[in-house]
Amino acid sequence: MAKETDASLMGMSRANYMRLLAFFLAPAVIVYSVFSIYPLLATIFNSLYLRQTDGSYIFNGVGNFGTLLTDTTWSVSFWNAMKNNFIFFLIHMCVQNPIGIALAALLSLPQLKFRAAYRTLIFMPTMLSVVIIGFTWQLILSPLWGISKMLLQSVGLGALFAPWLGQESTALITVSLISVWQFVGIPMILIYTALLAIPDELVDAATVDGLNQFQTFFFVKLPLIIPAIGLVSVLTFVNNFNAFDLIYAMKGALAGPNYSSDIMGTLFYRTFFGNQLQLGDASMGSTIATMMFLIILVGVMVYLFVIQRRIQRYSF
């Protein structure tokens, strides 16, 4: 037994071995602690305190969470942001991911030419700054000088045009679709990679079995890329509930009109840092941030323990 221990120490004294371990582990431990673990713990800690009118803080247990969920001063905006965030997520799930899958399927067609060009072009918006995306789309959709009105009129559909970003009923959907446009490259690339891993002989076998390309995709390839689709879904969920930047860039911190495009990220920003007449409140801000953390945690746990366990993985 002693001999085995010696071997695992690679011939070093125990102290030296420990120093070596520390040397290799330290960078990761330090970076994670300072930039992930400490802020997370500090946020949860903050959320347990209440801000007094004189600016001091007193311990309030989980009282802030009660206030957030039930006191109408807070709960109306919270549930509004929550509802909007789910709509934001559902639009991504129902529009971005199916389109991503379809684009990946098209990209993997063997007859396709200029594959690399399409791939790069579709992925391009993802690499652009959200500020640029937001500003560009605001210009495109502007009722005053936007090109979209003109384009619709030129094909005789001018009546369809509306100031989509300015109406309560359409602002959130419009921003969501712009985000879909920007990020559709990510599911596309992930699914495309998964499709490439499917051996050609399997597709040949399906061809010999009499399946056309559509049938091969739906009955052979799609079942095999379910794990990648699951991964894309959970990434979408995490990204959407952490989203903030596009809405901030296009609609400002107030996420107008009348909070109709307000999601958890913008609500948190206004609450924590303050906005216009609203004073910043670190404890309520932290409460909202903790709620976001919990929502994502629950979502990811459901994925890991309920969905992922039922997904069959295939090696080829």
Place this chain on the structure above:
Amino acid sequence: MSEVKIEKLCKSYGPIDVLKDIDLTVEDGSFVVLVGPSGCGKSTLLRSIAGLEPVTSGTINIGGKQVNDLPPAQREIAMVFQSYALYPHKNVYDNMAFGLKFARTPKAEIDQRVSEAARILQLEPLLKRRPRELSGGQRQRVAIGRAIVRKPQVFLFDEPLSNLDAALRINTRVEIAKLHRLLKATIVYVTHDQVEAMTLADKIVVMNAGRVEQTGRPLDLYYRPANKFVAGFIGSPAMNFIDATVAKKDYLEFGSGVNLSLPLPKSCKVGERVTLGIRPEHIQFGARAKIQLDGKIDIIERLGEIGYAHVALPNGQTIVAQVNGEPNVGNGQTVSLALSSQQIHIFGEDGTTLTA
């Protein structure tokens, strides 16, 4: 009649010709093996028959019907792939039934065909398993089962044994031979392994660089190779080739004073450069004989019942001779090699045989 007839088949990828003017007839019920080194076009030819590769020109007939423009599923073929290509998300039963379902075969008939195939291949206890729960040999049998249930005119096998380990490969080889007899099926089988080709085939097609080098029964290819390529490809270890010049009638000079007097084909002209070919198993050790070469043993590989002696001739060339039993010879020893005159092949400068 499920005869496959291929005429003037050409296939090019841009400027590269992979198949050049292939003519081939696979008779009804026969087992034809396409064999050749990697990149010789044998797999491309098989995939062209299957319809997985479009051809550039020429015709393919299966069962008397031209199938050039038919998709694979309508060619009445079934294919067994090298990697088996089983659907990983379907169990054994569904893997076999999948194609039939798409062909709208009635459920009862699917059941009947699958259980028939499962019985022949002894897959009955495995029908509910997924491919990953099967061993390599079992997967192989499922792949064959998937072919059988289609009741095709022609079975196409693409190197089906190369993913199996050596012992299983021999077993499965025998299984495939039995299956061929049982089903009386027409089979086109691609392999790079000449042992598989020799043991399984009614007819071997040796391919090289997109051309058919020779077609014939296994032993015909072994005893009467049409050219140097076939002579070197069929047989293991490969045939010995010694370059020579016809010095005078029935007399070969190998250089460095190594000469041989032997009956040469009539078409050999004096002064012509030729190659003498002789298989290791047709060289006798030690005995004094009419056609005899002397050399020094470089090394002996002993395999048990036989061995292979690498013998260096005075002109620097090495030839391999089979030694039977455990002859009392060792490295560095000078020996005489007797060449069996019936088994000597003479190839002309372009590689074609001159031996009638």
